[in-house]
Amino acid sequence: MNKNIxxxxxxxxxxxxxxxxxxxxxxxxxxIQRAVNEAINKRSITDTKSGESITIAKKHxxxxxxxxxxxxxxxxxxPGNREFIAEDRIKRSSESNDARSGPGKTMNQxxxxxxxxxxxxxNEFLEYLFDDLELPNLMKxxxxxNHNDTTFHRSGFINAGTPNQLSVVRSLRHAYAxxxxxxxxxxxxxQEIKNKLLALDNQVDDVESLxxxxxxxxKQWHVLKNKIDRLPFLDKFDLKYMHTIxxxxxxxxxxxxxxxxxxxxxxxxxxxxxKRFFFLLYLFLQKKYESVDIVFIRHHAEARECNEEEFFYxxxxxxxxVSSALKLAHEIIEKRYKSNEWNIYLAQASDGDxxxxxxxxxxxxxxxxxIQHVQYYAYVEITDRHHQNLWxxxxxxxxxxxxxxxxxxIPNLNxxxxxxxxxxxxxxxxxx
Amino acid sequence: xxYSISTAKKIKRKNSIAKKSSYxxxxxxxxxxxxxxxxLEISYLAEQCKLDTYPNQIEIINSExxxxxxxASGMPLMYNHWSFGKQFLAQKANYEKGYMGLAYEIVINxxxxxxxxxxxxxxxxxxxxxxxxxxxxxSFFKGNYLFKEWTNADAIIDYLLFAKNYIAQCExxxxxxxxxxxxxxxxxxxxxxxxxxxxxxxxxxxxEACRFHEREAYIQKTLNDIWNTIPKKExxxxxxxxKFPVDPEENILYFIEKNAPALSxxxxxxxxxxxxxxxxxxxxxxxxxxxxGWATFWHYTxxxxxxxxxxxTESAMLYFFTIHTNVVHQPEYDSAIYQGMNPYALGFNIxxxxxxxxxxxxxxxxxxxxxxxxxxxxxxxDYAMRHFNDESFIQQFLSPKVIRDMHLFVLTGDxxxxxxxxxxxxxxxxxRTVRNVLANQHNLGNLEPNIQxxxxxxxxxxxxxxxxxxxxxxxxxxxxxxxxxxxxKTLWSFDVALESVTPDNKIQKTYTTKTSV
Numbered sequence: 001m002n003k004n005i006x007x008x009x010x011x012x013x014x015x016x017x018x019x020x021x022x023x024x025x026x027x028x029x030x031x032i033q034r035a036v037n038e039a040i041n042k043r044s045i046t047d048t049k050s051g052e053s054i055t056i057a058k059k060h061x062x063x064x065x066x067x068x069x070x071x072x073x074x075x076x077x078x079p080g081n082r083e084f085i086a087e088d089r090i091k092r093s094s095e096s097n098d099a100r101s102g103p104g105k106t107m108n109q110x111x112x113x114x115x116x117x118x119x120x121x122x123n124e125f126l127e128y129l130f131d132d133l134e135l136p137n138l139m140k141x142x143x144x145x146n147h148n149d150t151t152f153h154r155s156g157f158i159n160a161g162t163p164n165q166l167s168v169v170r171s172l173r174h175a176y177a178x179x180x181x182x183x184x185x186x187x188x189x190x191q192e193i194k195n196k197l198l199a200l201d202n203q204v205d206d207v208e209s210l211x212x213x214x215x216x217x218x219k220q221w222h223v224l225k226n227k228i229d230r231l232p233f234l235d236k237f238d239l240k241y242m243h244t245i246x247x248x249x250x251x252x253x254x255x256x257x258x259x260x261x262x263x264x265x266x267x268x269x270x271x272x273x274x275k276r277f278f279f280l281l282y283l284f285l286q287k288k289y290e291s292v293d294i295v296f297i298r299h300h301a302e303a304r305e306c307n308e309e310e311f312f313y314x315x316x317x318x319x320x321x322v323s324s325a326l327k328l329a330h331e332i333i334e335k336r337y338k339s340n341e342w343n344i345y346l347a348q349a350s351d352g353d354x355x356x357x358x359x360x361x362x363x364x365x366x367x368x369x370x371i372q373h374v375q376y377y378a379y380v381e382i383t384d385r386h387h388q389n390l391w392x393x394x395x396x397x398x399x400x401x402x403x404x405x406x407x408x409x410i411p412n413l414n415x416x417x418x419x420x421x422x423x424x425x426x427x428x429x430x431x432x
Numbered sequence: 433x434x435y436s437i438s439t440a441k442k443i444k445r446k447n448s449i450a451k452k453s454s455y456x457x458x459x460x461x462x463x464x465x466x467x468x469x470x471x472l473e474i475s476y477l478a479e480q481c482k483l484d485t486y487p488n489q490i491e492i493i494n495s496e497x498x499x500x501x502x503x504a505s506g507m508p509l510m511y512n513h514w515s516f517g518k519q520f521l522a523q524k525a526n527y528e529k530g531y532m533g534l535a536y537e538i539v540i541n542x543x544x545x546x547x548x549x550x551x552x553x554x555x556x557x558x559x560x561x562x563x564x565x566x567x568x569x570x571s572f573f574k575g576n577y578l579f580k581e582w583t584n585a586d587a588i589i590d591y592l593l594f595a596k597n598y599i600a601q602c603e604x605x606x607x608x609x610x611x612x613x614x615x616x617x618x619x620x621x622x623x624x625x626x627x628x629x630x631x632x633x634x635x636x637x638x639x640e641a642c643r644f645h646e647r648e649a650y651i652q653k654t655l656n657d658i659w660n661t662i663p664k665k666e667x668x669x670x671x672x673x674x675k676f677p678v679d680p681e682e683n684i685l686y687f688i689e690k691n692a693p694a695l696s697x698x699x700x701x702x703x704x705x706x707x708x709x710x711x712x713x714x715x716x717x718x719x720x721x722x723x724x725g726w727a728t729f730w731h732y733t734x735x736x737x738x739x740x741x742x743x744x745t746e747s748a749m750l751y752f753f754t755i756h757t758n759v760v761h762q763p764e765y766d767s768a769i770y771q772g773m774n775p776y777a778l779g780f781n782i783x784x785x786x787x788x789x790x791x792x793x794x795x796x797x798x799x800x801x802x803x804x805x806x807x808x809x810x811x812x813x814d815y816a817m818r819h820f821n822d823e824s825f826i827q828q829f830l831s832p833k834v835i836r837d838m839h840l841f842v843l844t845g846d847x848x849x850x851x852x853x854x855x856x857x858x859x860x861x862x863x864r865t866v867r868n869v870l871a872n873q874h875n876l877g878n879l880e881p882n883i884q885x886x887x888x889x890x891x892x893x894x895x896x897x898x899x900x901x902x903x904x905x906x907x908x909x910x911x912x913x914x915x916x917x918x919x920x921k922t923l924w925s926f927d928v929a930l931e932s933v934t935p936d937n938k939i940q941k942t943y944t945t946k947t948s949v
Contacts, residue, residue, distance in 0.1 A: 004475065004488040004566075005544070006467055009497065010551055016500035017520040023608070024517030053525075063515060064620050064915035066881050071847045072906030077870040079773065080764025081841040081857055088854040092845070118521035119528075 025124070031056045032120070036128040040280070040417050051121040058116050126287050129280075133424040135288050135376070150246040161241025170240035178238060183228045190228075193221045254289040254343040254375075256282060257329050260311065261350040263300040263320045269413075270382045274349035275312055276416045277380055281347050284424065289343065295332060299325035305332065322354045322390060323361040330369045339373040346370065346377045352388045359393040371401055378423055379407040456743045460554035460751075467492075467549070470559045471566070477737050478567040482810055483730070485570040486585065487544040490562065494551045498538070499524055501548060505713070506538045508546065509592040511599040511705075513615055539565035541573040541716070543585040556748040560755060563734040568727025575818045576722070578715035588712060594640055595705040602698050614699050617919035618685060618706035623880050625685035625710040644701060651697065680884040680899065683707070684920075687885045693894060694925045703923070718821045718876055725779015726817055729787075732756060732780070762838060773873075781834045782826070786813055789831060796832060822874035830867045832858075842869045881908055883930070894926040895946070902934050913943050921945045 025032060035054045120128075157170055197217050200210055258278045260271070285292045296311040297303055300318035303325035329346065337344060354362070371377065379394055381387065391407070398405050408419045456473060457466050471490065478485070493501070503520035504510035540546040547565040549558055573579050603611045618625070681687040688695075689703040716723065735756075739749045762777040763770045789797045790809035798805045804812050816829055835858045842855040842865055855869075856862030872878055886899040898920075900908060913930065920928045929944035 004471055004490065006464060006471070006490045007492070008464070009491045009493045009548075012493075012497070016497070017503055017517060019512045020503070020514065020517030021520055022517070023512060023514035023612075024521060027514045027612075061518060062912075063616070064912040064919070065623060066621075066883055066900075066916055067909050067912055068881055069907040069909045072902075073844070073846045073904040074906075075842065075844045075855070075869050075904070076873055077773070077840050077842055077866055078765035079762050079838045079840055080767070081839040082764075084841055084854045084857060086854055086857055086859075086862060089851040090843075090854070092850050092852060116518075116522060118525045 025120070028056060028061075029128075031060060033128050033131065036125060037417055039125075040129060040276075051119055052125045053117055053119045055115045055117050061116050126283060130284050130287060130424075133284065133421060135284065135424065150248050152244045153247045154242060155245045156243045157240045158243045159237065159240065161243075165241045165244070167240050167242050171234070171238050174240055175234045175238040178235065179231050179233070182231055186224045186228050190221055190224045193217050193224070197221075252289050252343065253291045253293070253341075254285050254345060255293040255295060255337045256285055257295045257297060257332075257344070257346045258311065259297045259299070259303075259325045259329060259346065259348040261300070261320055261322070261353065262298045262311075262314070262316055263318055263353065264316075265320070265351050265353045270351055271312060273382045273410055273413055273416055274380070276413070277349060277410070277420060278347055280417065280420045281345065281378070285345060293337075293342075295329075297325050297328055297332075299328075303328040319355055320350075320353045321358050322348075322350065323358050323365055326362055326365040326370065330365065333370075333373055344374040346374050348377075348379045349382060350379075350390065351383045352381045352385070352390055354388065354390040356389060359389045362390065363393045363397055366397055366405075367400075371397075371404055374404060377401075377405045379405075380410050380419065381407070382410045384411050454742070455745050456738075457555055458745055460556065460748075462553075462555040462558050464492075466555055467558055467562070470555070471562050473738065473743055474559065474563050474567060474734055477734050477741075478563075478571075478730075481730075481733070482814065483567050483571040484574055485545065485567060486542075486574050488566040488570060489544040489546045490566060491546060491548050492551050493548050495527075498548065498550050499527065501538055505709075507540065507592055509589065509596050511596045511615075512603075513619075514612065515619060537561040537565045539569045540588075541569075541579060541583055541585055541712075542588050545570040545573060545585075554751075556744065556751045557755065559738070559744070559748075560731050560735060560752060564727045564731035567734065568730035569723060571730075572719075572723050572726045572817060575814070576715070576719060577819055578718055578821055582715050583712050591640065591708065595709070598641075598644075598701065598705065602702065606698065611702070613922055614702045615706065617923050618703055620916045620919040621685050622706060622710045624883055625683060625707040626714045627683050627686070627711065628877070648697060674890075676888050676890050677885060680886050682882075682884045684883070684885055684898070685710075688920075688923050691888070692924050695923065699923070715821075718823075719825075721773075721775040721779040721782075721822045721874060722817065722820065722825050723779070724775045725781075725783050728756075728760060728776050728780040729783035729813075732784070764839075773870075778826075778838070781838065782829050782831070783813060783816075785831050785834050786816060786829055788833075800831060823871045826874060827867065827871040830870060832863045835863055835866050840866050840870065842866055878903060881906070886931070895944075896920070896924045896926065896928045898928065898930040900930060900932040902932055902940065905934070907932060907941065908943070910943075914945075917943060917945050 032054050035056060036052065039052050039054075157167060197214060200214055200217075203210060256278075260266070260274050260278075262271075266274075282292065282294065294308075296306050296308060298306050298311050298314075299320075299322065300316055301321050301324070305328065306314075325348075333339065333344060366377070381391055387409075391409075394405075394407050398407055406423050408423055410416055410419050456469050467490065471488070499520060501508065503523055504516045510516065537550075538548045545566065547561070547570075549561055553561070573585065579585075599611060599615075677687070677691075685703050685707045689700050689707065692700070735744070735749070735752050738744045739746075744752075760774070760777045760780045762774045786804070787809045789801055789805055790807050790812050793801075793805035816825065820828060839858055841857040842862070843852050844855045845852040856865035858866065882901045882903060883898055884901070885896065887897045889895040889897070908930075917928050917930060927944065927946045929942060929946065931939045931943075932941040934940055
């Protein structure tokens with residue numbers, strides 16, 4: 001009879017393939033990045049939680065082996081004959097169809113050239129998306145936030161606690177001190193007896209009575225020794241436990257201002273591109289900061305703070321006064337987002353239209369009120385027309401504040417991500 | 433948790449036979465005790481059927497572990513490589529989308545024979561898998577001549593452990609990229625890393641490690657750079673230009689491992705590892721139909737036997753039939769899900785029909801199989817399992833009835849002609865042709881291109897020349913061939929070329945890594 005064994009391996013854990021999966025991602029980094037770049041254009045803007053499924057053409061993945069080509073004589077057995085009799089002939093379909101339909105399909109021994117699709121999680125997605133990008137002027141301004149995020153910190157020792165918090169060193173040290181303290185008198189007496197005994201040893205005469213005295217002293221010494229030995233090695237009140245307290249945790253936080261022109265000249269397409277730009281920036285900030293607030297400011301002739309829905313979907317007509325939005329942004333910063341506590345990012349999207357006389361005013365507000373508060377100011381102009389006065393006004397600011405102010409032009413949807421990348425590309429080499 | 437079967441249990445089992453009606457279980461939930469009871473019952477039945485097996489080690493795993501396991505060739509230990517990751521991702525995606533169920537079991541040709549059962553399955557399914565893997569496959573591994581002769585069930589797990597550790601060490605020492613380059617190249621040549629005709633020496637991991645250390649130590653000890661500074665004496669005697677190798681070598685990786693002129697020791701060792709593992713899997717490739725057919729036949733037989741002995745309920749039996757029918761389903765050639773011959777179906781049909789021929793032979797059977805018609809079916813099936821591979825098995829045992837039942841027909845095609853032709857169908861004149869072609873179709877020698885190391889340009893630029901001996905005038909896939917040769921070049925370190933040769937020794941096409949000037 002065989003000896004059979006049944007083993008429960010479920011506890012062994014999964015994830016044996018984790019390493020192999022990483023190896024695969026590493027090897028196909030280039031392709032995955034390309035897929036991610038394509039995916040970002042198709043992705044829903046509000047979707048910040050999910051991962052992404054990545055598609056790589058199979059031909060890039062096949063591992064080559066020696067295998068037969070299409071030529072030559074082929075003979076094979078197939079199942080499920082219904083209507084054929086010997087010596088029937090079947091017309092060979094054209095070559096392109098060869099692999100797909102009819103009996104020809106069976107001739108194609110290799111795998112089809114479908115796409116290879118697999119999933120990556122959100123973190124990996126962001127990793128690929130923002131690979132090689134950096135946030136300029138990233139300063140971690142930390143402050144205590146009012147919410148319930150706390151962390152445990154060690155804080156001294158206490159007398160009561162759970163066994164896992166027991167501090168062995170402290171407890172033993174305490175026990176040692178107690179043993180020394182409680183036995184000090186007895187040890188002193190013992191020392192005295194020892195001294196007396198030594199003195200007796202040095203006397204020569206009267207051996208009998210001396211011996212008696214010695215015995216008594218020895219007995220006393222042993223009584224004391226026993227007493228000391230009976231001291232408990234570890235007592236209940238020796239036990240010391242590590243104390244932990246909750247401390248509200250510090251977190252770095254950022255606020256992102258989205259400023260968009262909603263005047264009649266902004267079509268839905270343009271807004272959609274703006275939205276993608278804002279969304280990318282939001283994701284990127286979210287990766288760098290623990291919490292990110294968003295403030296939406298829409299403006300035509302006057303500016304108003306609004307919610308996301310309104311920001312992207314409501315349409316209003318009117319003239320365009322960009323400075324109104326900038327002014328409002330400044331007010332909000334003063335009121336709610338102190339620049340010593342918040343990392344402030346400002347992103348402005350517009351089609352470049354502005355009331356002629358307003359552009360110098362914008363420039364003035366930015367120079368005097370905003371630029372010193374913000375980490376980064378990004379302006380994107382989404383238009384396929386010529387630049388107008390706002391662009392030229394901003395160009396001057398950019399020259400002056402090259403570190404904090406940047407601007408770019410987005411002509412069409414496919415350019416959104418490349419422009420985003422170009423704005424945040426790691427500046428390699430500071431050898432200016 | 434480890435359960436081993438105690439004698440007390442055996443006594444209990446005998447009692448339950450005496451009662452003759454008690455079901456082993458009624459619900460669909462499984463427990464460890466139930467698995468043990470079923471296993472005991474099935475092993476008893478298997479013993480009655482004279483199945484000789486290795487001891488079983490049944491391991492319960494969950495579905496994610498199952499995914500892990502079979503993206504690494506089903507082995508419990510495997511070295512790391514991106515291609516396993518690719519497989520894992522593909523399978524995971526398919527599984528999550530519901531395109532594919534997980535394999536019901538994985539069984540490893542080792543001693544003890546390790547079988548994985550998935551925790552998500554119900555009791556009936558577990559019983560099926562135990563019958564299929566632990567008694568079907570297991571007895572096949574132990575009995576079939578190819579496995580007996582070519583694989584070493586006692587040593588494989590140890591060897592894989594050695595391989596995994598060794599490769600991990602190499603990655604640490606030489607970097608992941610360097611190791612990957614070698615492994616990629618080896619994997620490309622995996623199918624050409626087996627000896628088809630002479631048995632390779634057995635392996636044992638300790639010997640392997642020991643041998644390796646000795647070799648390394650020896651080289652370290654005898655390494656004396658000073659010798660390299662002494663100019664070599666010019667050999668005045670002009671050697672005749674001998675052909676090297678004298679005979680063509682079919683095992684390309686073996687040839688590289690032994691003869692590549694500039695290959696570091698660790699790279700040779702990696703080649704050796706891939707080669708050894710490839711050789712280990714070679715019998716499985718040669719006996720796909722038989723192995724699966726045998727296991728399927730036995731789960732079918734044993735489950736029916738359990739039912740006949742009133743050990744499992746009718747509802748369990750109905751569930752079993754649903755699963756079994758799916759397993760042995762053979763889609764027709766023009767169906768959307770057709771993916772070639774289903775080895776489970778073909779093998780099962782042949783074995784089942786073999787039993788019928790033994791028990792209820794017809795006139796036709798007596799004519800076709802005079803020596804096995806009306807013989808003892810257990811002995812005949814045992815013989816068929818032990819002494820054949822897919823090709824010879826089909827050649828010997830594919831009966832006209834199976835050909836008729838499966839509606840098999842032969843299709844031939846030549847690139848030169850604008851049509852395919854039906855050569856034979858399932859009728860009196862067609863049986864033999866169908867059988868021959870189907871057998872040939874399972875001859876690995878015909879499926880994979882026959883490529884061998886032909887010569888090395890010893891006096892010139894050391895080009896390694898391979899020869900492709902063409903079969904049925906079939907050529908090679910140009911793109912893949914170029915890529916494999918590029919891989920080969922990284923191992924050989926000099927140029928590599930390949931000639932396709934027709935049977936009358938005419939060179940039809942040459943591929944080379946040399947860039948023409």
